[in-house]
Amino acid sequence: MPAVPAAADGKYRLLLVHAHPDDESIATGGTMAYFAHSGAEVSLLTSTRGELGEVIPAELKHLEQGLPGAVDDGGRGLARVREAELGQAVAALGVQQHFFLGQGLALAPGEPATVYRDSGMSWGSDGRAQAAAKVLPGSFSRAPLEEVAGHTAALIRALRPDVVISYAADGGYGHPDHVRTHQMTVAALELAATSADSQHAAWNVPLSYSILSDRAERPHDPAAEVFWIDGELAAKREAMRAHQTQILVEHNRFALSDLSFRPLSAREGFQLLRISATEHQARQGLLSPAGATAKRSLTDWLGYTLSSVLAGVLVAALGTMLHSRTSTLGDWQLPWGALLALVLLGSTITLLSAWARSVTMGLLLGIITYATCVIFSIPRGPAPLILGNLAGSLWLYGIAVVTLLSMLPALIAALRRKAKTQNR
Template structure:
């Protein structure tokens, strides 16, 4: 069942049909990681599309009668994995039917293909197991392997598919690929770059498309990458459909009624409960600047993502940090401000000037950290209010006197805050005009 809020408020399609695109690295990944959700979405009437990056040429093979297809074993068929690729492609076709997927396409084949670009296929990169139990790059990665190709190239192929399908939601792996497989990690990088590229580059047939929602798959591993401030959705998918789709991938998975095993033959519970974390909400006023560089600089492998929406807890954290920093700067500056030196007959309030320099540095630091000029102004106001309280006498004297040093420090706080606030506002205006 798809919970309310997981999909956008309304689909972009005029007939009211939601469109979703799942991006996976190899045949079987779609069924194991997201099969329950894909089936639930498909059976609810959504159009579910699947982009598969490779054909899984270097996968491990479980059935003894097909073991010769696994590369690198004694007596295996030395075909670079072509035989296994054919079998896994057939398995994927059966799984697609079981899950109700509307369309499955391989990367480098139309419509996941740049215009005027010859069709191509990308090889499984292979992997090895690291000492920490996570996947890592194989000792030898062959030419043409997916994870070694140009990010600009594969992102452009994926962007072409996004512009053609115009999905309401795109789902792929988290930045760590779930368990570290190089192809999974690269799938994440490719997909995020493609989403930005699709939003700024189109052609006469396929106009630019800004994907409304992007999710990453929440791994079931304990060391999974997880942002506690981003929304997480748990979906109770369709177990029967997921079971049959996994069973279709017989070279990779052994499926019993309520459990399954991979090539290690260690059985684990079979569940259709799958987690997804919000990665991106499309913002019409923000265009991916890194996407523009991808479009303008062929061959340059760059990755970025638009900033996610900030939650209330984010702003509470920023606000408390500004409050603490403002009071701290006020206390330190007040302790420092009275230091002066005589230069001839002129009194130099170097302590107050140094305190103002400290204030400017902290405002700039907080502003850049939070990406909010307003928060920098708030910090300055907090510092000023705190110092006004310090200037009120408690007993015989106040902490800030009405002399030259005190005046430079107290009124300088207001001046520095206004100048830095104006500078940030003018910078925003200039950046908007450049766009």
């Protein structure tokens, strides 16, 4: 789970901000399902209802605006269909709460409820989306930034999310509603952190991330902090299939309105967008559930390795000092010192593995502890530090057992990650 403070009820809260119905499933569906099914509270904010989207099924083609013979209703009919599709998709992903911008909790106190329209788009000569030739009144991309940011800030204060995820500055592929959603989210994060409203106190979101684009012309900065989530493929596939007006899904591939199929994968990437000052001081990394990996420098690994070695030597020394302590219980000798030393070892392995986010570092600690104790068991002078009695055997050979048991949860998680990767 994310290395951020949990809410009072112990749950982590994620808020994802998207522009249109279907964006959430295509770009972040695997991640949303993974966190939702892991016990986190996942919420979704959608800016528009996708009134001007293209339509794939022939029987619904009359809902697509601007085509000959289409019903010219400003996209209201298509909006109703896409709202229903979105409801099915969020259920498939396990999303607990969904909001439309300008409605409910996503409405600034004292402001009238507002429906923000899909702005539409056209394709530029460079193959990227751009503004449509005609943008209708009430379109999201033309709404005042302070207005839509105020609505989003109100939702952030109400939900108090630990993590907020939305688009990068170019919206991924240039769609004006995606770009505006990024601008709105960034402004809302600052607004929510610096001011309260009549209903909720200010809330400084610990961490926010932008979605990595999979488009070749916009690779991510290789020096940036990037995280990958191996999400839930089956849930993502089901959610995308729910958006039948926009997406055609065939097993592990999908196509949009261009009917050009591409691979369907639940591996989704994110780049750090904003971090609060408090979190910057306390964090060791974000989005570190099973399946998330972060790029770490050689210096980081050297630090973790040195810490493992030093901790192993220290635990070996302390454990050896403790292990010979026993108590008599009738005819039995209770080697409580050796047992306490093994508890110390297991706790240290667990803590260091969590800190370093590495099974290898915990295993290294156990190996160093064992190797040091083997050296202690070599006779020097009258007697070795570790004798071949019950207490000595329990301490020396128990190190291997405790090391393996301490590694078991992490090893199980690694096997699950491997299985998920093979199913992508």
